[in-house]
Amino acid sequence: MEEQLATFLTSQGAYHIGIGLAAIGSGLGLGMAVSKAMEAMGRQPEAAGRIQTGMIIGAAFIEALTIYALISSFIRM
Amino acid sequence: MLEGTASMSILYSVIPNVVLQAGEHLASQAASHAADQTATAQAASAHPPELPNFVHLLHEFFPDSSLFYNLWQIQDLVFIVIIIAVIAAFFSAATRKMSIIPRRLQCMVEMIVEGLLGVVCGILGEKNGRRYFPFLGSLFIFIICMNWFGLIPFMKSPSSNILVTASLAICVFIFVQFTAIKRLGIKGFFFHLMGEPRDAVGWAMVPLFLPLHILEEFIKPLSLACRLYGNVYGEDVLLGVGLVLGIGMVAVVWPGTFIGVPLHLPFVLLAILLSAIQALVFTLLASVYLSMVMPHEDHDDEH
Numbered sequence: 001m002e003e004q005l006a007t008f009l010t011s012q013g014a015y016h017i018g019i020g021l022a023a024i025g026s027g028l029g030l031g032m033a034v035s036k037a038m039e040a041m042g043r044q045p046e047a048a049g050r051i052q053t054g055m056i057i058g059a060a061f062i063e064a065l066t067i068y069a070l071i072s073s074f075i076r077m
Numbered sequence: 078m079l080e081g082t083a084s085m086s087i088l089y090s091v092i093p094n095v096v097l098q099a100g101e102h103l104a105s106q107a108a109s110h111a112a113d114q115t116a117t118a119q120a121a122s123a124h125p126p127e128l129p130n131f132v133h134l135l136h137e138f139f140p141d142s143s144l145f146y147n148l149w150q151i152q153d154l155v156f157i158v159i160i161i162a163v164i165a166a167f168f169s170a171a172t173r174k175m176s177i178i179p180r181r182l183q184c185m186v187e188m189i190v191e192g193l194l195g196v197v198c199g200i201l202g203e204k205n206g207r208r209y210f211p212f213l214g215s216l217f218i219f220i221i222c223m224n225w226f227g228l229i230p231f232m233k234s235p236s237s238n239i240l241v242t243a244s245l246a247i248c249v250f251i252f253v254q255f256t257a258i259k260r261l262g263i264k265g266f267f268f269h270l271m272g273e274p275r276d277a278v279g280w281a282m283v284p285l286f287l288p289l290h291i292l293e294e295f296i297k298p299l300s301l302a303c304r305l306y307g308n309v310y311g312e313d314v315l316l317g318v319g320l321v322l323g324i325g326m327v328a329v330v331w332p333g334t335f336i337g338v339p340l341h342l343p344f345v346l347l348a349i350l351l352s353a354i355q356a357l358v359f360t361l362l363a364s365v366y367l368s369m370v371m372p373h374e375d376h377d378d379e380h
Contacts, residue, residue, distance in 0.1 A: 049195075049199060050199060053196065053199055053200065053361065056354070056357065056358060056361060057358070057361055057362065057365060059358075060304065060358040060361075060362065063304075064300060064303070064304045064307075067303065067304055067307035067308060067311070068303065068307070070307050070311050071303055071306070071307045074125070074307075074310065074314075
């Protein structure tokens, strides 16, 4: 069992699962960020442009974490 | 799989060997799935599939030609030159006969420039936004063209190479540092790096903050480059995987065919949107990094 686990963790499959885990975290974070931004836009439609810019920047930072996981799997290839 | 009639062989050679071999690999894997799982997985993932481009195809057609081999080695540069030519031709054609009442092309270019100017000015403020717009706006147009170029058949996104995105990020890094020194002065620049201490506690924290801020300045371009590269290359590999799966599915049922199911089509539509967003994010982050080094009296009223 332990040998199989070790083989799996050193194989490519572990990277796929790692990307999936990173995507879960990014998805949760993005969902929270975008829902709050939408609430804020609904409350203050006149500030929608500025909120949207901030939301996109934040989303880029959140989403970069998944991209780092993806890049590390590319490098492993 | 590659054997066939003469007319078939021409069609086969148009589809790159990468895709065909991967389809064959899938078919053989389905036929004999008793092989060593780890070894096959690593063999399949050794070269992530990518869509074909015409430089690669020229190299495949003429394997003996050293010109095409060299072009293939520097394919990203070839596509960058093509993109720059396309952008320059489009914008010079649009701005050749400018008039008060804009015609079709001029109207389109004005729309692009005004939209970008609004985004940049929203972050940097009206005065600074207009001042640094030439750099940031051309960054956006160049990156969005590079990202979208990979969606044209037989073309490749140059931004799916980390060297290209890294050189763009280094441009942003040098521009931001140069602007910081120019706008803040040498003394102000180091004061900014020290976290702008105002009281005794602030000065006491300088040994902690100075290395952190210097490190941060180098992490910014690294993160810019990795984000753009990862997104665009990930998209390209996704399209390639979709294509290989589409060909492999048919090859399992009907071996020896080159017909495939366009499984990558939904991802193309997704890639159009994501490429635009990544170009926007790169420009926005460059503007934000620039706004961080502006003197404070200039942008206090904007935020």
